[in-house]
Every structure is written in structure tokens, then in C-alpha cells.
Amino acid sequence: MAFDYDLFVIGGGSGGVRAARVAAGETGAKVALAEMDRYGGTCVIRGCVPKKLMVFASTYAGAMEDARAYGWEVSAGGLDWGAFHDRLEGELNRLEGVYRNLLKGSGVISFDARARLKDPHTVELSTGETVTAKHILIATGGRPVRPDIPGAELGIVSDDIFHVKELPRSILILGGGFIACEFACIMKGMGVDVTLYYRGAQILRGFDDEARGLVATEMHQKGIEICTGTNILSMEKASDGILVKATNGDEKVFDQVLFATGRAPNSDDMGLEDIGVQIGRRGEIVVDEYSQTKVPSIYAIGDVTDRINLTPVAIREGMAFVETVFKGNPTPVDHKLVPSAVFTQPELGTVGLTEEEASEQEPIEVYATSFRPMQSSFIDRPDRVLMKLIVSKETRKVLGCHIVAPQAGEMIQLAGIAVKMGATKEDFDRTVAVHPTMSEELVTMRAPVRTA
Ligand code: NDP
Numbered sequence: 290m291a292f293d294y295d296l297f298v299i300g301g302g303s304g305g306v307r308a309a310r311v312a313a314g315e316t317g318a319k320v321a322l323a324e325m326d327r328y329g330g331t332c333v334i335r336g337c338v339p340k341k342l343m344v345f346a347s348t349y350a351g352a353m354e355d356a357r358a359y360g361w362e363v364s365a366g367g368l369d370w371g372a373f374h375d376r377l378e379g380e381l382n383r384l385e386g387v388y389r390n391l392l393k394g395s396g397v398i399s400f401d402a403r404a405r406l407k408d409p410h411t412v413e414l415s416t417g418e419t420v421t422a423k424h425i426l427i428a429t430g431g432r433p434v435r436p437d438i439p440g441a442e443l444g445i446v447s448d449d450i451f452h453v454k455e456l457p458r459s460i461l462i463l464g465g466g467f468i469a470c471e472f473a474c475i476m477k478g479m480g481v482d483v484t485l486y487y488r489g490a491q492i493l494r495g496f497d498d499e500a501r502g503l504v505a506t507e508m509h510q511k512g513i514e515i516c517t518g519t520n521i522l523s524m525e526k527a528s529d530g531i532l533v534k535a536t537n538g539d540e541k542v543f544d545q546v547l548f549a550t551g552r553a554p555n556s557d558d559m560g561l562e563d564i565g566v567q568i569g570r571r572g573e574i575v576v577d578e579y580s581q582t583k584v585p586s587i588y589a590i591g592d593v594t595d596r597i598n599l600t601p602v603a604i605r606e607g608m609a610f611v612e613t614v615f616k617g618n619p620t621p622v623d624h625k626l627v628p629s630a631v632f633t634q635p636e637l638g639t640v641g642l643t644e645e646e647a648s649e650q651e652p653i654e655v656y657a658t659s660f661r662p663m664q665s666s667f668i669d670r671p672d673r674v675l676m677k678l679i680v681s682k683e684t685r686k687v688l689g690c691h692i693v694a695p696q697a698g699e700m701i702q703l704a705g706i707a708v709k710m711g712a713t714k715e716d717f718d719r720t721v722a723v724h725p726t727m728s729e730e731l732v733t734m735r736a737p738v739r740t741a
Pocket of ligand 1: 436437463464465466467468469471487488489493494520549550551552597598599629630631632
């Protein structure tokens, strides 16, 4: 049977665009892609990129305070949100153009439309067109979840925060994960009064306990009010903002409420189950190690599969898909030892097992040091950083590395190479320190602080 395309990709985010352009550009496949919103997806348009730019914008007030302490005559004034926002919009437009051009340059045909599946090889577009393809790749990503709370429609989600008309004076953030903690720090840095409600006992569940504890302490020290064991009972409009009733008995008015309560896969209303694609309990498309669904011609990558929801992982999954399907080289996706960073202030960088996970698995040694870095101790700032290695007693391999520090994202990328290569504690030790740096501690920790 002759198809219109060799590959039809649904979703123009990081994973979909990469798979489409590599399949077209490197294998000569005839490829089309449908995107119903802006090209670039969550990462570029309403995630990593604008978030990181907001992180940068939020650090200047603190940097100017530091500069003063170092002897500079400067004063911060306040952030002109409008000016920042205009520049941000300009940058996102530029990046969206880059993504569109990448596709065009590789010979991918783009459809600005929503796509549904009619059968294992047929895609129906919201423009009314129907196209056929030998292979279909679903890369539709995820979306923020709004909790089921009375008055929840008064709150915003992370997609909205990049487009607020003006900065609120006060904000309540609900959640204790990546997005909640990152935006708590961003907003605080921009001069907003920040309160964070988290239903559990400690923010950043799933990360190393010691590391998340230090991030919480540092956030608290910067003036963010963290209320653990707390959830929102109800929200209602008040004359001066949003009145929030909380499970801890608090009743407070906030200018804005941000829900950072997780994300859900975009698998709804695509006709998937009707044609035999299996959908899991959380709405994720169920795939095998090659990202293939139960329907052989249909594959899925990225957040819609809810494996590890990170842009670089989606890109890897897209590349592995092309390698498997278009280059005849079956390539399972490697989800082991993926480094990542939470862009709080300070950042939390992590790769491998937490102390808690590792100690369940085998006997370990823990090497850790927490100290005031030179740059802040010089001006009597109380900030602390943490460098931590989890080491297997038996193999001596570094099973996990956790860093809480400014630029921990940059550091963990490099430490991640060593950990991924299977470096032992002794490999770390025989690497000469770069002095004076914070990360030199990773190669100078002589004795374990504990064993487990
Ligand atoms: P997370 O899953 O990280 O966190 C969701 C938070 O909301 C958790 O603290 C969770 O609590 C809480 N929560 C969930 N439901 C409710 C509810 N009904 N009421 C109150 N609290 C609730 O999701 P995020 O939205 O922060 O981020 C989504 C994903 O996006 C991340 O997991 C990550 O994969 C990715 N991401 C990565 C970033 C990076 O790499 N720097 C940055 C931002 C996002 P509990 O812990 O109890 O479940």
C-alpha cells in the first residue's frame, strides 16, 4: 500500500521535532508533522526556556545586594516586568521561528492543526485533511493539572505564569515538586511575597533527603514561607485578591494562586484506544523499550509516555526511534542514570540513586560535605552548599551524586559523565581538584560521614 508519508509526527515539541527532522534529513524519509499550538512545545514555549530566563531575571536583586557588600555602589530599584516580558516574548517568537525553519530545512511538511488517529495508518487533521503514513509517532507532551478544589478556576497554572500582565504582590504556590519550588524562588527573587503549601512532610519528594532538606532551608532563609502538611481547602474571590482557606486553619488573601500540582499526558481525544493503543492509568501511552505502542505502526515518545519527563530524554527517545525504525538499528532507550537539575536558588543537581534508595539496595558509604561557599562567606551570607556522593561498599562505584549549590545544574552535567561511565570513589579521588571551587570537594572527601 502506498502511503502519503513514511512518517507522520503528532506534536512539534522537542522530541517530535527532533525525530521528524532527523528522519527526514538523515534518512531521506518523507515526513510530515502536525502541531496545534506553537512550535517548540512545552520546553521552548512554556517550560524550560522561559523558566530559565525568569530564573536569570530573578537573580539580579540578590546579585546587586552582594555587589554592594563587595563594595560596589549600586541600587536595585525594582523589576520592570513589562520590559522583561516584551523581551521574553520576542525571544520565544525567535525560537519558534527557529523550530519551524529546522523542520522546513530538513524537508518536513508542517500542518498547523490538531491530529486524531482514524486507523493505524491514517491521521485526520482539524483542517479537514486526511493523510496516511507508514509510521506514526505521537509526541504530544503533557499539560499542567489543576486540582479539584472549590474555586480552583481562580488560580493559574505554569502555562499562564509567563503571561501575567503584572507581577503579583503576593503568591501562593501549591505543590512541592520541580515547578512549585522553581517558581517559588523565581517569584521571591522578583520581589513577590511567596507562600508555598505542600501536602507532604518535605518538599521535592523523590530527591535525596539531605539535599531536599538543604534546598528547603535555603528557600526558607530567602524569605519563602513553606507550609508543609498543608493543602488548600477552598478558594474564593475577595475584594483584595483570592481568599484561600487551608487545611492548617489559615485563611489568607493572596494576589495570585499558582497550581504546580503535576502534569498529565496529552493522550485525550486522539482516537487512540479505539484503534488499540493502550493507555495507562495516568493517561500515559504505554510503550515498550523501543517506544512502540501495542499497534505496530504507532510509536510514542516524550511526556505523553510518562517515563522520565525531561526534554533531553524526549530527544533521546526520538533519536532512538529514528535509529530503530528508519536506520534499521534497533535501539532501546537508555533511561538509566539520567542527570537532572531543579533550578531553585540554590540549584539541586542530581544523578543516580539517593542515599535512601541506595541503602535499600546494598551496603553503602556516604561522603558528604556542607559548607558556606567562599563567595558568600566573604560577605557573611549564611548560604550553604552540599556536595554528596553515595558509594557502593562492594564495587566502590559512585551510585549517586547530589549537589546543592549555585550552578549545580552545570556541575551535575559533568559529574554525570563520570557516574554514567561507572567511576569509582577512587577514580574521583585520583582526579586533582580545581581550586578554589565548590565542586573540588567532590574529589577531596576522604572519609565517609556514615555507612548504611
Ligand atoms: P511534580 O510531580 O514534580 O510535583 C507535583 C507536586 O504537586 C508534588 O509535590 C505533589 O505532591 C503535589 N500534588 C499533586 N497533586 C496534588 C493535589 N491534588 N493537591 C496538592 N498537591 C498536589 O510535578 P511538577 O508539576 O512540578 O512538574 C512536572 C514534571 O515536569 C516534573 O516531574 C519534571 O519531570 C518536569 N519538570 C522538570 C524541570 C527540570 O528539569 N528542571 C522543571 C519543571 C518540570 P506529592 O509529592 O505528595 O505527590
